[in-house]
Amino acid sequence: MVRFSVPEMHCAGCIASVTRAIQGGDKAAIVTASLETHLVEVTSHLPVAQLAGLIEDAGFTVKPVA
Numbered sequence: 001m002v003r004f005s006v007p008e009m010h011c012a013g014c015i016a017s018v019t020r021a022i023q024g025g026d027k028a029a030i031v032t033a034s035l036e037t038h039l040v041e042v043t044s045h046l047p048v049a050q051l052a053g054l055i056e057d058a059g060f061t062v063k064p065v066a
């Protein structure tokens with residue numbers, strides 16, 4: 001599981017966009033997002049950089065969280 005900070009994620013629509021973007025790259029990905037922490041947790045076989053790219057392509061600033 002990898003964790004990303006997505007500060008611009010502010011509503012359920014944003015979560016839907018992020019989830020759709022990730023699952024566009026890996027339809028089996030499990031995505032959990034929190035509006036309180038702006039964290040997105042992803043379980044996927046894709047590498048971290050590629051997951052970050054998918055989120056970015058959806059229009060969000062993203063950074064991996066250690």
Ligand SMILES: [Cu+2]
Nearest residue numbers: 010011013014
């Ligand atoms: Cu939103």
